Amino acid sequence: MARARIAIAGFQHETNTFAPVRTTLDKFELGGTWPALTQGAAILDTFTDLNIPIGGFISAAADWSLVPVLWAGAEPGGYVCRAAFDEICHRLCRGLLQAGELDGVYLDLHGAMVVDGFEDGECEVVRRVREIVGNDVPIAVSLDLHGNLSPEFFALCNVVTIYRTYPHIDMADTGRRARHLLKLQLDHAAPLCKSFRQLDYLLPITTQSTRREPARRLYADLEQTPVAGVLSADVAMGFPPADIEHCGASLLCYGTEQAACDQYADQLLASWQKSEPEFIDPMVEAEVAVQQAMSITATAAKPVVICDPQDNPGAGATGDTTGLLRALINGRAQGVWFGMLWDEEAATLAHDAGVGSQLQVVLGGRYPAPGSADCDAPLPVSVVVEALGDGNFTFTGPMYGGARARLGKMALLRIDQDDCDVHVIVGAVRTQNADQEIFRHLGVEPSTCRIIVVKSAGHFLADYEPIAEKVIFAEATGSNPCVLKNIAYRNLRSGLRLGPGGPVYTRA
Numbered sequence: 001m002a003r004a005r006i007a008i009a010g011f012q013h014e015t016n017t018f019a020p021v022r023t024t025l026d027k028f029e030l031g032g033t034w035p036a037l038t039q040g041a042a043i044l045d046t047f048t049d050l051n052i053p054i055g056g057f058i059s060a061a062a063d064w065s066l067v068p069v070l071w072a073g074a075e076p077g078g079y080v081c082r083a084a085f086d087e088i089c090h091r092l093c094r095g096l097l098q099a100g101e102l103d104g105v106y107l108d109l110h111g112a113m114v115v116d117g118f119e120d121g122e123c124e125v126v127r128r129v130r131e132i133v134g135n136d137v138p139i140a141v142s143l144d145l146h147g148n149l150s151p152e153f154f155a156l157c158n159v160v161t162i163y164r165t166y167p168h169i170d171m172a173d174t175g176r177r178a179r180h181l182l183k184l185q186l187d188h189a190a191p192l193c194k195s196f197r198q199l200d201y202l203l204p205i206t207t208q209s210t211r212r213e214p215a216r217r218l219y220a221d222l223e224q225t226p227v228a229g230v231l232s233a234d235v236a237m238g239f240p241p242a243d244i245e246h247c248g249a250s251l252l253c254y255g256t257e258q259a260a261c262d263q264y265a266d267q268l269l270a271s272w273q274k275s276e277p278e279f280i281d282p283m284v285e286a287e288v289a290v291q292q293a294m295s296i297t298a299t300a301a302k303p304v305v306i307c308d309p310q311d312n313p314g315a316g317a318t319g320d321t322t323g324l325l326r327a328l329i330n331g332r333a334q335g336v337w338f339g340m341l342w343d344e345e346a347a348t349l350a351h352d353a354g355v356g357s358q359l360q361v362v363l364g365g366r367y368p369a370p371g372s373a374d375c376d377a378p379l380p381v382s383v384v385v386e387a388l389g390d391g392n393f394t395f396t397g398p399m400y401g402g403a404r405a406r407l408g409k410m411a412l413l414r415i416d417q418d419d420c421d422v423h424v425i426v427g428a429v430r431t432q433n434a435d436q437e438i439f440r441h442l443g444v445e446p447s448t449c450r451i452i453v454v455k456s457a458g459h460f461l462a463d464y465e466p467i468a469e470k471v472i473f474a475e476a477t478g479s480n481p482c483v484l485k486n487i488a489y490r491n492l493r494s495g496l497r498l499g500p501g502g503p504v505y506t507r508a
Contacts, residue, residue: 004065004104004186005064005065005100005103006064006065006067006104006105006182007069007095007096007099007102008054008057008058008105008108009068009069009070009095009096009107010052010073010107010109011092011108011109011125012034012073012074013074013076013077013080013110013113013121014112014113014144014146014239015076015112015115015242015316016076016242016315016316016480017079017114017243017244018480019077019316020078021077021078021318021367022078022079022116023074023077023078023079023081024081025081025083025088027074027075027077028072028074028084031406032074032075032406032407032429033405033431034074034075034403035073035403037070037088038071039069039070040068040069040070042068044066046071047071051171051399051400051401052171052172052175053108053142053172053175054071054142054175055171055175056171056173056175057142057179059176067099067100069092069096070091070095071108072088075431076315077430078316079116080113080115082117085115085121089124089125092125096132097132102137103137104140104185104186105137105138105140106139106140106142106178106179107125107129107140109122109126109143111143111144111146112144112147112148119150119245120148120152120153120246122141122147122153123150123152123153126139126141126153126156126157138159138186138191139157139158140157140158140159140161140178140179140185141157141159141160141178142162142174142175143163143174144236145162145163145208145237146166146236146238147238148246149196149236150246151196151246158191158192159194159232159254160178160234160254161175161177161178161181161234162235164222164234166210166459167398167434167458167461167463168399181232188256192231192256193254193255193256193258193260194254194255195252195262195264195265196250196251197250197251197252197266197269199238199272200495200496201249201276201500202238202248202484202496202497202499203238203248203500204281204482204483204499205241205315205457205458206281206282206458206473207500208458209461211462213278214278214279215279217275218235218272221268226255226264227264228257228260229256229257229259229261230254230260230264231254232253232254233253233254233265234251234252235250235272237249238250240484241316241481243487243490243492245491245493247489247496248496251265251268251269253265277501279500281482281499282473283473283475283483284475285474285475286327286474287327289306289324289327289472289473290306290324290327290331290333292470292472293470294333294334294451296470297469300450300470302467302468302469303446303447303448303449303451303468304450304452304468304469305453305460305465306451306453306454307454307471307472307473307474308323308455308478309456310478310481310482311324311477311478312432312455312480313342313432313455314431314457315457315480317478317479317480318479319340319341319342319455320343320364320367321376321477322341322364322376322378323376323476323477324453324476325341325364325379325424326379328453329415329422331420333451334421336420336421336422336423336451337423337446338423338424338425339424339438339452339453340410340425340426340431340433340438341363341425341455342364342426342427343364343366343427344408344409344427345361346361346362347410347426347427348409349361350411350413351409351411354388355387355388356384357385358416359382359383359413360380360382361380361381361413362378363379365379366378376477383413383424384413386413386423387442387444388410388411388412389410389442390409390410392404392406392407393405396436397434397436397462398463399434400434401435405441407428407429407431408427408429409428410425411425411426411427411442412442413426432455432457432459432460433460434456434462435463446464447467452464484498484499485498491507492507493507
């Protein structure tokens with residue numbers, strides 16, 4: 001029997017429509033936390049051993065003849081510029097046209113890409129691919145847990161798998177599951193049966209972690225053996241800072257019997273609807289978070305971790321707001337290691353001055369967030385340069401472990417004030433802190449710190465929570481709004497509730 005010929009490609013972006021910085025082609029070409037844009041055979045060398053879906057797919061498909069086309073991913077941010085989207089799609093489609101006869105296509109997508117001109121970027125990607133390969137060639141897709149899925153996207157795909165963990169430690173596993181489901185589709189004489197449902201309430205990012213209830217329990221249910229006639233089921237919890245019609249959580253099932261898929265989808269939907277009151281937002285005001293952390297560290301043997309979720313670069317925020325940093329300084333916090341603030345200018349000045357130098361710098365605040373106030377303005381401060389780094393290192397945490405960071409100039413700065421002890425990492429490349437190596441790269445061992453501050457919303461939990469005495473979610477302004485009832489949405493579908501038990505949205 002001939003080996004199946006499967007084209008593989010990826011195009012990932014998580015789009016925050018409230019973020020001030022648009023995502024251009026160079027963001028995909030340069031990489032950062034993600035690998036840079038990669039084409040052709042180099043995909044097999046770059047991704048096979050990484051915890052990225054296409055890597056898991058490759059490792060599970062040794063018995064197939066893979067045709068690597070393209071992979072592109074950029075750090076979450078504002079709208080993907082149409083020119084960038086069209087160029088990457090052009091390269092992808094050109095590769096498919098040159099691939100010859102195919103038995104299937106695998107696409108490593110995100111699920112929450114919004115483009116200038118397309119609310120549903122993934123739907124447009126799959127539509128263009130479908131135009132080339134036709135309706136008889138099955139298309140398998142893997143998606144991020146934070147995907148905002150539309151019925152139109154679901155209809156275009158033969159099979160879809162979705163991450164089941166947040167933090168996303170199962171990205172490669174999701175690619176392997178996509179390979180398994182595509183194999184079942186290739187072996188099945190007809191298209192697999194499928195069912196799609198959408199929840200009627202939005203879930204804040206801060207309540208979505210599968211390390212906590214109720215998401216931990218609800219996702220564990222997906223690991224159980226499906227009922228007869230059902231082969232696979234997955235849930236996407238959605239990405240709230242996307243002002244689009246199909247923002248929100250959805251679930252899907254695949255199988256060999258339509259009635260079984262429909263019944264199982266309804267059962268899953270009922271479980272999620274019933275669990276709505278359990279999704280409790282953990283955020284506290286920044287000043288309160290600082291006071292809580294200082295109180296705990298008085299007797300704690302391990303660090304207290306404070307996260308700044310509304311300025312999480314991993315959800316498209318700028319990563320340069322100063323609200324939480326000001327709260328730490330004004331609160332006279334001691335033993336604080338803050339990482340990291342996106343500030344290329346400060347990082348460059350530190351490198352020019354050298355270790356041990358004292359500088360006057362203006363930190364962050366270059367992209368005012370919606371609702372920001374004077375407390376989030378650029379922060380003039382005197383600092384001492386404690387360490388410098390080039391931003392090139394290997395991640396070791398559960399999520400990014402093995403991937404190579406390319407974060408540009410980085411510097412560790414100590415706030416030069418006698419009444420506080422606050423150390424801040426600044427960096428030239430915007431990224432969330434989901435891995436302790438960001439600190440270690442500059443000589444700081446996180447497990448020995450008193451207070452650790454990270455600009456992240458949930459991914460940090462995989463690497464930081466195991467070393468933490470306590471994790472505190474601080475509410476400071478930023479362009480990743482997490483209090484959903486306060487967001488000025490304009491394009492959601494009517495009837496959605498803005499958060500668990502929140503007000504019902506009506507589209508004007």
